[in-house]
Amino acid sequence: MNPEVFAEKTRAVVDEVGKVIVGQAALVGAVLMGVLCEGHVLLEGVPGLGKTRLLYTLGSVLNVEFGRVQFTPDLMPADILGTNVLKEGQFEFHRGPVFANLVLADEINRATPKTQSALLEAMQERRVTLGGETHALPRPFFVMATQNPIEMEGTYPLPEAQLDRFLFKVLVEFPPADDLIEIMRRTTTGVEAEVQPVVDGPELQAMGAMVRELPAANHLLRYVATIVGATHPDSPHAPELVKRYVRFGASPRAAQAMVLGGKANALLGGRPNLSAADIREIAPYALRHRLVIGYEAIADGVTPDQLVSAVLEAFPQPEATD
Numbered sequence: 126m127n128p129e130v131f132a133e134k135t136r137a138v139v140d141e142v143g144k145v146i147v148g149q150a151a152l153v154g155a156v157l158m159g160v161l162c163e164g165h166v167l168l169e170g171v172p173g174l175g176k177t178r179l180l181y182t183l184g185s186v187l188n189v190e191f192g193r194v195q196f197t198p199d200l201m202p203a204d205i206l207g208t209n210v211l212k213e214g215q216f217e218f219h220r221g222p223v224f225a226n227l228v229l230a231d232e233i234n235r236a237t238p239k240t241q242s243a244l245l246e247a248m249q250e251r252r253v254t255l256g257g258e259t260h261a262l263p264r265p266f267f268v269m270a271t272q273n274p275i276e277m278e279g280t281y282p283l284p285e286a287q288l289d290r291f292l293f294k295v296l297v298e299f300p301p302a303d304d305l306i307e308i309m310r311r312t313t314t315g316v317e318a319e320v321q322p323v324v325d326g327p328e329l330q331a332m333g334a335m336v337r338e339l340p341a342a343n344h345l346l347r348y349v350a351t352i353v354g355a356t357h358p359d360s361p362h363a364p365e366l367v368k369r370y371v372r373f374g375a376s377p378r379a380a381q382a383m384v385l386g387g388k389a390n391a392l393l394g395g396r397p398n399l400s401a402a403d404i405r406e407i408a409p410y411a412l413r414h415r416l417v418i419g420y421e422a423i424a425d426g427v428t429p430d431q432l433v434s435a436v437l438e439a440f441p442q443p444e445a446t447d
Contacts, residue, residue: 131335132395135161137323138186144318145182146175147311148304155295155410156183156269158389160227163333164292164382165248165268167233167283167414174297175308176271180229183269187329188322190263192225196236202243206253207260218260223247226263226326230270234280241287244268248290265329285373285417292382293407294414296430339388341399346384348443349404353380355436356416366435370422375415382411401443409433 135157142153152168156179159166168176184191194205207221222228223244233241247253251262270291273280288294300308311318324332355362357374367374387403413429422432 128392128395128397131332131392134324134328134332135393141186141320141323142179142182144320146179147307148300149175149179149297152295152297153179154393155293156180158386158393158407159269159292160187160265160267160329161332161336161389161392162292162382162385163265163267163330164385165270165290167288167291167294168269168271168297169274169294170271170297171299172273174299176297177229177231180227180269180271182320184227184229185320186323187227188325189226189265189329190326191227191229192222193229193231194222195231196233196240198235198237200236200240202240205240205243206247206255209256216256218255218258220260223253224260224262226265226267228266228268230268232273233270234272234283236281238281238284241281241283245287245290248287265326265333288414289376289378291414293386293410295410296413336385336389336392339391339397339399341384341388344443345399345401345404348401348440349380349383351440351443352383352404352408352436353377353412355439356412356432362439364435364439366427367432370418370425370427371416371432372419373417375412379411379415383407386411405437408437412436
């Protein structure tokens, strides 16, 4: 598959999703890039913006096994992972909804931290260990999670270790007026659009392999390392805003996310190579949830996105020295 065919295939996915989801091009593109990287994506926005509907629709268009977990305060880890059941004198493992290709973790931050942490092994190692036995998850495997802003009632902040396992965090914005009118037109007539599958699991894995095989020049890898390093307040290259407001900078997973996401972004555009523009476009998705900010930032109204912007402004271009 060449980059042009790759781009055509992904455009077909976006067009099919667009039969149900109005606008939100950046959101759909970010989620699709996460799928192509076989990475997990966290969508954050207030209720009613179509986060769950987008992921349901994507599951149908991708023609993969779909599992959903509705996170609530009384949800237990066994409700996600499964449990061992005694049957005819022997324990038999009953798989939970996490044993699917695309797992929708709906309103993930309404469950307690203990239950949220049940996904850690599954998200990182693509397996579940229960009762001393390890069970491999199907491939491809990706968790698409939605969460409400932590200022809302009944939410728990996600542990940093779990946030770090999400390839991207995407903010879902309120639609503009024209899109809102089209949403009303589509959803108040009693007629629902039907979507058709475009790609399946094996095709997704082949496309994911193509993403990983895309070349990345050494100076671009160094550029990513520079950006991620500058998010650490003790770095001599950190902007003043970072030194003042960030407690802990991004992890190496952020660098991996920027490179992989940048490669996927290049192929979505039909381009056979990674560019600095791809890296900069992906940076907010990969970094915003990996910065641990201090209380001073919250008090002064400084957001992670502003801190990411400060880093990108400090390093607008890579140095072509290698």
